[in-house]
Amino acid sequence: MKVLKFGGTSVGSVANMKNVKSIINDGEKKIVVLSAMSGTTNILVGIANDIKERNIDKALIDVKTLQEKYLDVINELLSNTDLNSLAAHYINERFDFLTAAIKTPFSKLLENKILAQGELLSTFMFNCYLQQEGINSKLLAALDFMAIDDAKEPNKVYIKKQLSKLLNTSKAADIYITQGFICLDNNGEVSNLQRGGSDYTATIIGAAIKAEEVQIWTDIDGMHNNDPRFVEGTKAISNLSFDEAAELAYFGAKILHPQTVLPVAVDGIPVRLKNTMDPEASGTSITNNHIENGIKAIAAKDNITAIKIKSGRMLQAHGFLKKVFEIFETYETSIDMITTSEVAVSLTIDNDLNLEKIVSELEAFATIEVDKNQTIVCLVGHSIVDHKETPLLFKILKDVKIRMISYGGSRNNISLLIDTKDKIDTLKKLNTYLFEPVTV
Ligand code: ASP
Numbered sequence: 001m002k003v004l005k006f007g008g009t010s011v012g013s014v015a016n017m018k019n020v021k022s023i024i025n026d027g028e029k030k031i032v033v034l035s036a037m038s039g040t041t042n043i044l045v046g047i048a049n050d051i052k053e054r055n056i057d058k059a060l061i062d063v064k065t066l067q068e069k070y071l072d073v074i075n076e077l078l079s080n081t082d083l084n085s086l087a088a089h090y091i092n093e094r095f096d097f098l099t100a101a102i103k104t105p106f107s108k109l110l111e112n113k114i115l116a117q118g119e120l121l122s123t124f125m126f127n128c129y130l131q132q133e134g135i136n137s138k139l140l141a142a143l144d145f146m147a148i149d150d151a152k153e154p155n156k157v158y159i160k161k162q163l164s165k166l167l168n169t170s171k172a173a174d175i176y177i178t179q180g181f182i183c184l185d186n187n188g189e190v191s192n193l194q195r196g197g198s199d200y201t202a203t204i205i206g207a208a209i210k211a212e213e214v215q216i217w218t219d220i221d222g223m224h225n226n227d228p229r230f231v232e233g234t235k236a237i238s239n240l241s242f243d244e245a246a247e248l249a250y251f252g253a254k255i256l257h258p259q260t261v262l263p264v265a266v267d268g269i270p271v272r273l274k275n276t277m278d279p280e281a282s283g284t285s286i287t288n289n290h291i292e293n294g295i296k297a298i299a300a301k302d303n304i305t306a307i308k309i310k311s312g313r314m315l316q317a318h319g320f321l322k323k324v325f326e327i328f329e330t331y332e333t334s335i336d337m338i339t340t341s342e343v344a345v346s347l348t349i350d351n352d353l354n355l356e357k358i359v360s361e362l363e364a365f366a367t368i369e370v371d372k373n374q375t376i377v378c379l380v381g382h383s384i385v386d387h388k389e390t391p392l393l394f395k396i397l398k399d400v401k402i403r404m405i406s407y408g409g410s411r412n413n414i415s416l417l418i419d420t421k422d423k424i425d426t427l428k429k430l431n432t433y434l435f436e437p438v439t440v
């Protein structure tokens, strides 16, 4: 069985939902994971924030406007009166919950319950639509099988057990529809897999049922070799290995949630990125095979903070890095890039929530410099460090101001740290030299 995930844009309008129906209605049995309609989760985040800040009137208006939008959608989507009233009833129930939530004191759990509504709505409506079209579909409630443990990792044993129970006991369907993103936490409360987490839902399910393939359907024709928002003429990459895809997803290729490939990489279950707006395009295929070597793609991750830790005590001393890392560990802050010299260490973090506390502890034994607004530019490709094109990089980068460079941490990645203001220029330069057919 295959698992197909459709993102927010793919279910973001009635026309696109109809498109999704024709893609999935091919006679093959499958599980379909849906995101919320595009824009909905952002609005729900806003509503939760307004509740937190007691902007009650604004929250009430936003809930009302969103409710009207959903009722308009079903009026266009569902001409069958019974299914239309079933969906309207469900929508009104969800919005009654949201209206009541506005009058409730804010908590993280309340926020999670609010954020869960988008996927609950999209899947219910879409399932009604499939029924209207005579398709043998069935809703599987993600909250009946998807769960994370106390380390916020998917609880694989539980998921596998629950999902196979649900699939075996429920009336057989051709197409099972379920919600991406939402799950239960280790206390059995509503939680989620972080923003963009529907991709992750799909591969977690794929691993649990040992799927033949997981397909992630979005609104672009696969993972591109550079960021199409900043660089013209980028191209879809046809093949990536799991390692390459993981690096790219983490370092900014917005198309995929960073953890997506992890659950399926172990079993080598292929992941295919496809475009709902152009279903015939082959997209990007992610497998265990390394098809070719060399620099395949460039991605950039913003909002990076660099910390330089300089200390004479580091000279020929052991245990210095341990001391540094323990401070980051205490504040649950993970380090992305690291470079060292004999008297200094530079490292980067992407979460500066506890920056002040970290810096003040480091200052007890070192001089600290902090640079905000940095960007990691990540070059990815199998055996990139050995490839004949790679030395070219140094020639190219003579024009770019690099703050840090990480080479050889893995064979598949070279990372550069630059000032965010130089990002677009750097991405364009790299693109010209690496991917455009002009020799330097
Ligand atoms: N709806 C969620 C979000 O917008 C999850 C997803 O779309 O993957 O983050």
Ligand code: MG
Binding pocket: 007, 196, 199, 255, 256, 257
């Ligand atoms: Mg997404």
